[in-house]
Amino acid sequence: MAKKYLYFQPEYVNLFRCNGRGCLNNCCDRPWYIDIDDATYKKFLKIKPKSVAKEITSHFEYDDAKNCYMLKERPCPFLTEDKLCGIQLKYGGHFLSQTCATYPRRTASFGKFFERSLTLTCPVAAEMILFAQEPMKFEFVEVPEKVHSNHGKIKLGQNFPASEKAAEQMLAVQVAIISILQERTLSINQRLIVLCFFVDKLEEIYSRGIDEDELKKLIAAYESKEFLAEQVPMMIQTVNFDAEKFIRLMMEMFEAFYSTKEVQLNEKGHIFLNTVINTLQIKPDENNFVSLSKITANYEQLAEAREKFFAGYSAFLENYLVNEIFLNLYPWKYNSRPSRSLSVFLITYKVFELLTFAATQNNLSSKNDLLKLVDWYTIQVDHGDRLREKIFAYLEERNDFFELMETLLKP
Ligand code: SF4
Numbered sequence: 001m002a003k004k005y006l007y008f009q010p011e012y013v014n015l016f017r018c019n020g021r022g023c024l025n026n027c028c029d030r031p032w033y034i035d036i037d038d039a040t041y042k043k044f045l046k047i048k049p050k051s052v053a054k055e056i057t058s059h060f061e062y063d064d065a066k067n068c069y070m071l072k073e074r075p076c077p078f079l080t081e082d083k084l085c086g087i088q089l090k091y092g093g094h095f096l097s098q099t100c101a102t103y104p105r106r107t108a109s110f111g112k113f114f115e116r117s118l119t120l121t122c123p124v125a126a127e128m129i130l131f132a133q134e135p136m137k138f139e140f141v142e143v144p145e146k147v148h149s150n151h152g153k154i155k156l157g158q159n160f161p162a163s164e165k166a167a168e169q170m171l172a173v174q175v176a177i178i179s180i181l182q183e184r185t186l187s188i189n190q191r192l193i194v195l196c197f198f199v200d201k202l203e204e205i206y207s208r209g210i211d212e213d214e215l216k217k218l219i220a221a222y223e224s225k226e227f228l229a230e231q232v233p234m235m236i237q238t239v240n241f242d243a244e245k246f247i248r249l250m251m252e253m254f255e256a257f258y259s260t261k262e263v264q265l266n267e268k269g270h271i272f273l274n275t276v277i278n279t280l281q282i283k284p285d286e287n288n289f290v291s292l293s294k295i296t297a298n299y300e301q302l303a304e305a306r307e308k309f310f311a312g313y314s315a316f317l318e319n320y321l322v323n324e325i326f327l328n329l330y331p332w333k334y335n336s337r338p339s340r341s342l343s344v345f346l347i348t349y350k351v352f353e354l355l356t357f358a359a360t361q362n363n364l365s366s367k368n369d370l371l372k373l374v375d376w377y378t379i380q381v382d383h384g385d386r387l388r389e390k391i392f393a394y395l396e397e398r399n400d401f402f403e404l405m406e407t408l409l410k411p
Contacts, residue, residue: 004142006113008171010326011137012128013105013116025123025375026083027103028076032383036060036069040097047091056087106327110167113140114148117327120320120378123371130319130374131367135182138175169215173202174326176219181321185228188310188317188353189409190236192346196405197235198222199331199342206338241410244296246350247280249407251292252394253351256386268376275358302361309357316370317356321349339401347391350408352377 020026041060047053059077060069071077078086087095104122108115118125129136180195198218205214221227257273276282281298284290310317324330330345331338359365359373380387398404 003145005148007116007141007143008113008138009116009141011139013118016118016125016128019124020083023124027122028079028085031074034071034099035066036071036097041069043095108329110170112164112167117323119327120323120374123375126371126374127367129323130316132319133315136319136322169210172219176222177325178322179223181318181325188314190411193236193239193405193409193411194232196342196401199338200401203338236411239409239411240406242406243300244292245407247296247299248292249394250351250354253347253387253390256390257380259386266376268372272355272359272373272376275362275364276354279358279361305361306357309360313356317353320352340395343395343401343404344391346408348381
């Protein structure tokens with residue numbers, strides 16, 4: 001019997017179809033660095049006649065640092081006028097490299113099973129994921145060897161053993177996190193506050209060496225109706241949001257964009273960053289001084305507009321949160337304490353939320369505008385170093401998870 005593999009994934013994965021011809025943002029057309037796996041490169045070398053093999057492989061060069069062959073040119077030289085892959089058309093799908101065959105899917109190995117989801121840089125995937133009104137549903141599916149073996153795996157953090165038990169516990173935690181993020185009786189910020197308390201407790205359990213019963217009790221408590229009715233209001237009450245600290249943090253993060261090549265080269269980036277400048281009225285005075293308290297006051301005056309925004313876009317924001325937390329394996333992503341890893345996630349999300357709010361305040365609220373924003377921002381987060389470096393530098397100086405919660409989350 002043909003071997004099958006168990007995958008845990010959002011239901012949308014099986015609905016995704018690449019729309020190469022109609023795609024407005026074709027991945028093969030974009031200035032990304034594309035690596036090619038050894039097995040595919042060897043297949044190219046064997047193509048007959050030799051002159052064709054030579055022509056195809058001449059478009060690749062070996063990158064010593066990355067230890068693999070990379071495509072030398074962008075857009076992809078094999079892309080046809082119809083925006084289809086010339087290699088696939090001529091030689092078939094099995095000649096596609098792992099990167100080309102799997103994008104926009106990402107797969108993580110959990111030993112006994114795998115997890116798969118889609119990155120938001122593909123506009124077709126992003127539209128399907130972010131504009132769904134129903135909460136994202138997940139499923140276990142069996143994947144045949146042929147599909148499975150073509151997936152580039154990402155490794156788990158080294159501090160997390162991929163034993164069967166550990167993988168099961170990790171999955172149970174992920175499911176609990178997703179259900180907190182999808183708790184629609186709470187606002188988005190309230191859900192994030194509950195998530196912070198959950199991860200704080202989780203860290204406590206991990207620090208003592210995982211006790212399975214304790215972990216099960218924690219998850220069961222956070223999933224119970226009583227907990228939602230009794231404990232959650234108390235948690236939320238303890239958080240005193242500090243708007244000035246929030247604005248200071250956001251200003252610090254936005255500086256990162258102005259020092260990246262991507263923004264300098266990309267008109268899209270400037271457009272979205274300018275919406276934040278307009279919305280918060282960030283203007284230097286005659287002495288070239290930007291007053292933080294004035295920007296904070298401007299931000300506070302927008303309370304009603306923000307409320308409307310949350311009312312209209314909460315499914316969109318929820319879908320973004322659920323997809324990014326699952327795809328990136330938070331709160332384990334950075335091989336550090338879960339609270340530290342979640343802090344990175346929260347700051348990353350809050351920058352996105354502010355950009356989205358500002359876009360909608362500046363008539364950039366069509367589906368197409370928001371997809372452009374998501375695309376630009378996801379590239380900054382996934383492929384740019386500056387924002388990540390800024391976040392790490394910020395967290396290095398401040399080690400208080402609860403202070404961060406009060407800096408970011410208005411209950
Ligand atoms: S960006 Fe998405 S839809 Fe467009 S060509 Fe690539 S995989 Fe297909």
